[in-house]
Amino acid sequence: MKNKSVFTGRSLCVIEDFSNEERRYLFEQARILKAAMEHHDEEVLSRYRIDDRDFGIYEVFLEDSTRTKESFRNAANFHHAKVNDLSSESSSFNKGESYADTFFTLSGYANTIFIVRSKLEGVCRWLEESCAAYAARNQLWRKPAFINAGDGRHEHPTQELLDEFTFLEDNDYSCEELHLALVGDLFHGRTVHSKADGLTIFDRVRIDLVAPPELAMPEHYVQKMVDNGYVVRTFDSIDAYLAQGDVAKKWYFTRPQLERMGERILKREAELRRSITFRRELLPLIGEGTKFYHPLPRHKQHPTIPTFLDATSLNGWERQSINGMYVRIVLLAMIAGKIGEEFVPSEKPKAAVWEEYIHEVDLTDRPLKEKVVSEGVQPIHNGLVIDHILRGEEPGAIRDHMRLISSVLGLDESKGGEWVSTGGKDRERFKGIIFRPGEVGLSRKHLKRLAAVAPGCTLNLIKDGKVANKFRLSLPPRIYNFEDLACTNEACISHPDQDEGVPALFFRCHDNHFVCAYCETRHTFKQIWKSRNK
Ligand code: CP
Numbered sequence: 106m107k108n109k110s111v112f113t114g115r116s117l118c119v120i121e122d123f124s125n126e127e128r129r130y131l132f133e134q135a136r137i138l139k140a141a142m143e144h145h146d147e148e149v150l151s152r153y154r155i156d157d158r159d160f161g162i163y164e165v166f167l168e169d170s171t172r173t174k175e176s177f178r179n180a181a182n183f184h185h186a187k188v189n190d191l192s193s194e195s196s197s198f199n200k201g202e203s204y205a206d207t208f209f210t211l212s213g214y215a216n217t218i219f220i221v222r223s224k225l226e227g228v229c230r231w232l233e234e235s236c237a238a239y240a241a242r243n244q245l246w247r248k249p250a251f252i253n254a255g256d257g258r259h260e261h262p263t264q265e266l267l268d269e270f271t272f273l274e275d276n277d278y279s280c281e282e283l284h285l286a287l288v289g290d291l292f293h294g295r296t297v298h299s300k301a302d303g304l305t306i307f308d309r310v311r312i313d314l315v316a317p318p319e320l321a322m323p324e325h326y327v328q329k330m331v332d333n334g335y336v337v338r339t340f341d342s343i344d345a346y347l348a349q350g351d352v353a354k355k356w357y358f359t360r361p362q363l364e365r366m367g368e369r370i371l372k373r374e375a376e377l378r379r380s381i382t383f384r385r386e387l388l389p390l391i392g393e394g395t396k397f398y399h400p401l402p403r404h405k406q407h408p409t410i411p412t413f414l415d416a417t418s419l420n421g422w423e424r425q426s427i428n429g430m431y432v433r434i435v436l437l438a439m440i441a442g443k444i445g446e447e448f449v450p451s452e453k454p455k456a457a458v459w460e461e462y463i464h465e466v467d468l469t470d471r472p473l474k475e476k477v478v479s480e481g482v483q484p485i486h487n488g489l490v491i492d493h494i495l496r497g498e499e500p501g502a503i504r505d506h507m508r509l510i511s512s513v514l515g516l517d518e519s520k521g522g523e524w525v526s527t528g529g530k531d532r533e534r535f536k537g538i539i540f541r542p543g544e545v546g547l548s549r550k551h552l553k554r555l556a557a558v559a560p561g562c563t564l565n566l567i568k569d570g571k572v573a574n575k576f577r578l579s580l581p582p583r584i585y586n587f588e589d590l591a592c593t594n595e596a597c598i599s600h601p602d603q604d605e606g607v608p609a610l611f612f613r614c615h616d617n618h619f620v621c622a623y624c625e626t627r628h629t630f631k632q633i634w635k636s637r638n639k
Contacts, residue, residue: 111127111445113441114440115440116229116230118227118251120262121302129306130445131439135270138434152444160184162189165191166191167193173254173264174254186437186441205605208232208235209236212245218250219251219252224596226256227622227624230623231607263429265300266432269306272355281307284310284355286346286356286357287314288358288359290361298326301329301330311335313338315340315343316339358398360400363377397420399425462556464578468575489565489566494506495559500525503525504537506631507539516541522539552578556578561579562578580617584633589635590611592633593633596624597621614627
């Protein structure tokens, strides 16, 4: 197998793992392949075939599937590769084996691409990382690649690929604009969540969210859409949507998953279903050229797209499902290094920028000042003072947070105390102060912890009554390598209750929230500490 393309050995854990121009390349190849399949053009098809019986493609589906599993299996068979399927019901998962150990084992048997469906969110990201280390320490010939075939409520990136390809087919392959209604269970549907980043292949995007409040799109996905420049509108039913004049020509339905929502919702089941189910009498209200799509399956008793629409021009969902195999054949060919050699990205991947978040204040030209702490706190002679904690927040919140800081820094057993003050230049705003007299040594690791738990604070190290060292701390770009960090999402592979031994890792995003590296759940800097979440 050739090994020169930028796609070789890549994983697809979330849709953004392939850039817009990489996805456009994939769609162009899918278009060529689909035409060749329809015309039995073996010469063209052979350019896509991996054609290597030793190239291992492994399906591991720990949740039910028909389309994703079978279209991947058929795609893998197209490639004349070695195709396997783990029988999860009789595997050692049932003896408590971890995901990492399971996939280490399968990687060792000359398998290169894994297609994984699981209820655990972020599982492919973790396996990509842990199996790369396994491959390196065991000198495996190829580093395994992972394709997320749906992880909990998180993402379904290959469904997103085939959805985008189908929209493009119906857009004359133009990426200029897309006006799409998302209808149904937008709360649970991972296929609609992937659209928050996926539809950025279109230059102008208008999204109409059609769902009752109980099934509404989670706010952080709506925010992501807005941040990505989409124009977003919301409606609580199909009737409300059709009652206004500006209706999309493309509708994307999803299956309601009311069974996940408890008794209270089930009492209103009929009403909720009606609000997101298309009805015969609505047909005159939709415009010519309208297409409906659905990732499928649709429920045989409660289909949101009724079966009488199958034989109408609204039917885009059958071709959408068929496209799944073409798109997946191309994706496997790209990851295997069979195609893509000629693709040259116009943008280089951004290099990581080193960012300093611990600033030591240069005190050399400053006269050593007596440390004065106001309002009843005795100045300390030796020790530390952490100042400006949560400036501007309410006293109760500041006190709570100071308890967390003390615990995170291991200061609970020392003398000293916590104080809420309105000191400094701004007498209207509260701030917290922690002081600990005596010898309190703080390492660089402590400073990193302090920056992560109390950004914006100032740390003063006091010696002989004077400020000997002063640090200003801001939020680190990444937080990891601390045992007391934890993602709050119970479905995340890194959540402590999953017992998968995955260390928590967070990246700071543009609005200073911390995003879990695996499941992408957003947290404030206060929420990522285990002691806070107990
Ligand atoms: N669209 C989709 O993921 O279908 P399956 O659950 O049948 O794979």
